[in-house]
Amino acid sequence: QVQLVESGGGLVQAGGSLRLSCAASGSFLSINRMGWYRQAPGKQRELVGVITIGGYTNYADSVKGRFTLSRDNAKNTVYLQMNNLKPEDTAVYYCNTRGIRTPSTYLANDYWGQGTQVTVSS
Secondary structure, eight states: OEEEEEEOOEEEETTOOEEEEEEEEESOSEEEEEEEEEEOTTSOOEEEEEEETTOOEEEOTTTTTTEEEEEETTTTEEEEEEOSOOGGGOEEEEEEEEEEEOSSOEEEEEEEOOOEEEEEEO
16 A cells, blocks of 8 residues: 655665665555665664654664654655765665554554665765
């Protein structure tokens, strides 16, 4: 019921910046929570940060002060501005949504994007 299209990944030098975008579409009226997770080679997927429909944010300690989430509820799009990137930020970044409201009900399901590669060179 939710399709996610990510964009904005790429290769950047340490200290550089990237901006990821994730646009959601489908059969829903609103999305409660949107955000990003990442998975580096050989590691488990981990939280980067999430933002609720009301604008409340939660970030992983490793990205606090460097990454910033924002969302456009009218466009059902979430953005991740990544500054001062480090080689350890290299990973596949996945967009995630949780909690959608439809005309008839509320679904607490998780939906995932296909992922976008972010590579930070030293």
